[in-house]
Amino acid sequence: MTAQLAALYDVENPWGRDDEFFLRLANRTPAARVVDLGCGTGRLTLALAAAGHSVTGVEPARASLDAARGKPDGGRVTWIEGIAADLPAAAYDLALLTSHVAQEIRDDAEWAGTLVELRRALVDGGRLAFDSRDPAARRWERWNPAHSRRRLALPDGTTVDAWTELTEVRDGQVSFRHHYRYPDGRELRSAGTLRFRTEAELRASLTAAGFTVDRMCGGWAGEPVGASQDGELIVVARAADHCQRR
Known part of the structure; x- marks a missing residue:
């Protein structure tokens, strides 16, 4: 992404109901350690930091990351140019992939590997949340x-x-x-x-990576899958205790 496209992205993608959903989720744990994977130009990342969380924003596209760093209060976030494999182990209470970043990971093996790395980066019982459009x-x-x-x-x-x-x-x-x-x-x-992964595909990949699905919604108001015009698969999962997986 170029700097021009990053600026266009910000105009096209203002704060919305999806951001509110993920911010509310983070706020259930005061001063949570949050990693925002695929943070883009930092819209939600910076809001998380402003809410008092310890936030790491991870983004492979340098132009997007430069735009995020340059925004007001960008210094409150730890920025990493990279991917999930670059994260430390057992360092976060919550991992987020928002704005359909999960769908950008097209290869199924890469998606499986990303989930494994996120499980490694989360503490036992830590949460993972992301959105993916429902192919149905x-x-x-x-x-x-x-x-x-x-x-x-x-x-x-x-x-x-x-x-x-x-x-x-x-x-x-x-x-x-x-x-x-x-x-x-x-x-x-x-x-x-x-x-576009189905609900069944998402559930199977999460289970294989060591997560249990707490809930899966079809819309930003918490509607069941298939019952909202939003057409989403919004996932909140929890990292299983390593001892329980043995």
Whole structure:
């Protein structure tokens, strides 16, 4: 991600119900040690620190991490340019993967390895929470110019026209391309692919990595899976005691 795309990301993704959900979850443990994996430009990461938690933000994209570091109170967070394998062992009470970061980990072996590393980084009984779009909701069908056109107002007053196009759906993976057109005709593009895992696949991968699922919701108000227009799979799991796994 370039610095320009990072700025566009911040405009497109303001504070929302998902952030409120994860912040409330963290606040159940005062002064929790939290790791935000795939923290992006730090929207939730910084809010967690402001709420009194000890926060580590982990992000592999340097431009996103630079944007996060440069924000007000960025010095209150420990920033790591890396992945889950770079985390210390038994150092956190809560691990978060928000804004559908879990779907960015497309390879199933890599996803399994990430969960194992997060279990290693959590204390016994520590929690893991993340969101992943429910494939049954088929949200990608809205990723076309007719449904996705939007206008973004940048902090400097520039107005950018944006839209998304679907490019491929195959084997549980959905590819797309974001377009951003500036007033001078210049256009930026950002392509991506997301892995859509089913509820059963998520549960199986969590169990294999040493987690037990506390709850799985379909929407940000706590609706059951399949009962919300949000079309989510919101997971809260707990790291099993190592002694219990032997």
